[in-house]
Amino acid sequence: MQDTSIDPRVNLPVRQKTSLLESEGRLRHVILASQFDRERIDDLCKVAEQVREIAEAPKGREELAKLLPHLNVLLYFTQPSTRTFLSFSAAARLLGMGVEHARDAEMSSEAKGESDFDSVRMFASYFDAIVMRSPKADLAERCAYMMNDLADAKQNQRSVPIINAGSGKDQHPTQSLLDILTIKRTFSRSRYEELHAQDPKHAFGVSQLDVGNKRYAFCGDVGRGRTIRSLAELLSNYENVSMCFIAPDHPKLQLSDDMRNLLLKRGVEVEEYGSLDVKAGKKWLLSTVDCLYMTRVQSEHDDNDLKTFLKTADTSGCHLTVARVHRMKPYAPILHPFPRDSRVMEIPTEIDNDPRAMYFRQARNGLWARAGLLAHIFGKDKKLADVHADFFRERHDYNR
Amino acid sequence: MQDTSIDPRVNLPVRQKTSLLESEGRLRHVILASQFDRERIDDLCKVAEQVREIAEAPKGREELAKLLPHLNVLLYFTQPSTRTFLSFSAAARLLGMGVEHARDAEMSSEAKGESDFDSVRMFASYFDAIVMRSPKADLAERCAYMMNDLADAKQNQRSVPIINAGSGKDQHPTQSLLDILTIKRTFSRSRYEELHAQDPKHAFGVSQLDVGNKRYAFCGDVGRGRTIRSLAELLSNYENVSMCFIAPDHPKLQLSDDMRNLLLKRGVEVEEYGSLDVKAGKKWLLSTVDCLYMTRVQSEHDDNDLKTFLKTADTSGCHLTVARVHRMKPYAPILHPFPRDSRVMEIPTEIDNDPRAMYFRQARNGLWARAGLLAHIFGKDKKLADVHADFFRERHDYNR
């Protein structure tokens, strides 16, 4: 497989890429957060919810495990990420898939001079899907195009779906999917009623059910964090969304120009602050937002300029405190992609028991989102819906 | 989750901790060897034996695999231990559980400043039980209390069992369980008849069936080895038990004062020797013992004083030889938690074929003990007993 035939596709505008990554109306590869338009998000979140509801009972988990027992997935992680790794592993197992790993490629084939494409094509000989995380920015995308070429080849060639579990500093699409699933759940009527035994219209109004008509705040590593960038971009597809970005006073941590321009072009109202402890107009900023997305300021990257800044600067304005949480709306969820930094404590553990703290549930939503995604890719969403219907009809019959 | 709310429980006397680690009459977490009182040991060994007997036939293994197919366990080993790791993995698979690992936590989340509690709570989002081995002494215990707090939280929080697979220098409870299972099996009537085609009363007397009324010898790293300490403590709960401790002439290797005091307080007769090649009264020491527990003297720890001693001292008195084994009672089992040291050879390979050499069977007993433990924790012991009864009724019917 040659890079020269792949480069033109990598250089296409994002909107043109998405159709290359689909097949027969469903996602074939999952590479870019931009593949998730509103319709797709609604569909994938519905599937994820079905997985979650079925999985609540042991018998349901046995049914789920019958969906894809004949398939094996390879988790090919040349960049370590225990959390994402385990989440994908558990999600695949939920559907009955076999799970294998390749983590230390540098120890064997790559040391022998093998190209990334040869490695991935070989892995595709043995496995039915490849979930890959790599420090190389475009690698997952390039592998997806290689798989497309193999599927199109005259001779019958093996081709499997590629799922991006984080590539370089740019894309981590399944993180965005679980973030938005968490937001949708938080603002769903049934979920709110379950948690609060109250009609949500008394709390946040019917127009705020679902993702639109809200004020979102993003705090921490606004400039570099791919989770904030991807989520903000997805949210910008919804109507009447405004966004506040709170970052320490360093250009690499603050909202980038291209991101600001993209959001403004899409009609998003954008505000920027240097601390959570400020007022927006006459009110405390935090009392005005419907959802707060916190992130860790990453200090392990090789950026001496920023490291020096972080050693001396006071970034405590970008950390949550119990007092600050008190200012928030009673229903406003606090999200965090985790890990949080236990040394600087951008979210102190005292807050974990607050009902607004959603970050652990958010992680568990990753399980449902990723399992639902795999079911979708392999065309089992219809079967899943049947299982769901049967399962709850039976429970209903049983409970009568 | 905060350490400050957990510290008081870590500092409780052991007897008070055990009830914190139980739930509805069964073990919820397995953290301390002291959780195994005589009644619990009898129960867990019965379950382990049932697993073993069912597993003998391929069809039995298929039945076992139906017990917990809907559950996934995470083996979280930040301290390497190939043997314990594989034993837990095989045990969980025996019950149909999915098995995943996290070994290199230091490479990802922890490098990002994540606390141990956040890591473990995250893992609990994806898996149904966490088997953990850590160099940090109390970590598994603290995580168990965190899980208790989550189960008690007002909002429905995810909480899973924690199983200690070795923490620091102190606790390795499942090793103690498999040790005592090996002793019980060795001294069971059916096992003795099977091996020797002879009623055991001709060999060691009916009073010696089971664990009590025996003279145990422990040899090697008496002072530091957690296996010896835990097993001796468990055995001290049985009636009429005496113990000999044989260790090289260094205070760190010899019986510690606190251990001696604990055993004496419980009425155990304690003798101490510097070599296996001595007389106890008029008889060779080894001819007087009913069970010999050997251990490796660990030299890989950072203890320069001890390293110097081990380089120059003659520790051969604490090694078995064929001649020494000849002095032993014909039924007295030789145990060793393994690995043995192939450089100093505390048990030479010539002894492996001796019918008293139990150390490889002991390892295999670990499989049954750990599978039985998982069945117990997840409330499948009743179901297992049914499978066992059905299975042997069918075989019996078939053989008539």
Next chain:
Amino acid sequence: MQDTSIDPRVNLPVRQKTSLLESEGRLRHVILASQFDRERIDDLCKVAEQVREIAEAPKGREELAKLLPHLNVLLYFTQPSTRTFLSFSAAARLLGMGVEHARDAEMSSEAKGESDFDSVRMFASYFDAIVMRSPKADLAERCAYMMNDLADAKQNQRSVPIINAGSGKDQHPTQSLLDILTIKRTFSRSRYEELHAQDPKHAFGVSQLDVGNKRYAFCGDVGRGRTIRSLAELLSNYENVSMCFIAPDHPKLQLSDDMRNLLLKRGVEVEEYGSLDVKAGKKWLLSTVDCLYMTRVQSEHDDNDLKTFLKTADTSGCHLTVARVHRMKPYAPILHPFPRDSRVMEIPTEIDNDPRAMYFRQARNGLWARAGLLAHIFGKDKKLADVHADFFRERHDYNR
């Protein structure tokens, strides 16, 4: 277990070893390529083909997974090899086996002074087969003999099959098996008709169906590559086979004296060349061969003499080019055990789309070959044949 009782068997002539590695007419351990005589190859390739054909349908994969669901295999790789590792893992999963790994033995038991034999015997306590790859030349063989001794022991001792997944520089028997399976498939009537919609007699004549009556070329690291040595030896069992060896001009890379002597003794016609770009008589060498086996010249070994040679020598004569492939017979397959070297490009990626390029299919054949081998070892070949017959009868009935 003692080395002294095993040494005599390691030193036996190869022909006498093979019976030690069998049991009741089937392979018990797989250690040496020489275990594959023509009859065994025919049998194992038939089994592999059945696996492949059944696995084409999801329902077939479910049937395959019912063959060995009660067994767990350990992949014990102390020498890294991502490709072989994943191939065995996927093959075992195909039959429903559980798969576990031990890769970093040096980190735990071995650091504690445990012998290889103790480690492997321990692993056999937990798992039902051990696939091992080791830098130690005879280790797998020695472990197989240890397992034989355990099976023969008076007391019932646990003994499991050992499968060599590459040991030292010498043996990698399953690679040879998949190589020869690929050759057999390429020259089978049904396969040729499927690919070319033409009776193969028009292409290469009926006498060339199957492996014999052919001219094979081996190019690259002829002297050191164990894949070439093993395959050439297996092919020498077939009638009317001639072989050309093409290697750079360095004695360590060229055909070794012992190999040349063995082939000549078996009546193989042997030719040796320094480049693919030469004539054999009046024709281009490549236009005369029926099958070309390429290999990578390994430069990561510690051999300064050779490293210096490789830095300065022009080895391009031992690389394929599009022009050279054009000279080849239209049906002649190009094999490569992979990985190929992306820096020197012994096979440029332009050739991947040529219908003669078999190297990716060859890798996939490894899956079928290894799954078939496991089915054979555990006596499931008969059951597999039944599944195959049922499966295709049903499909046939359905299609009528």
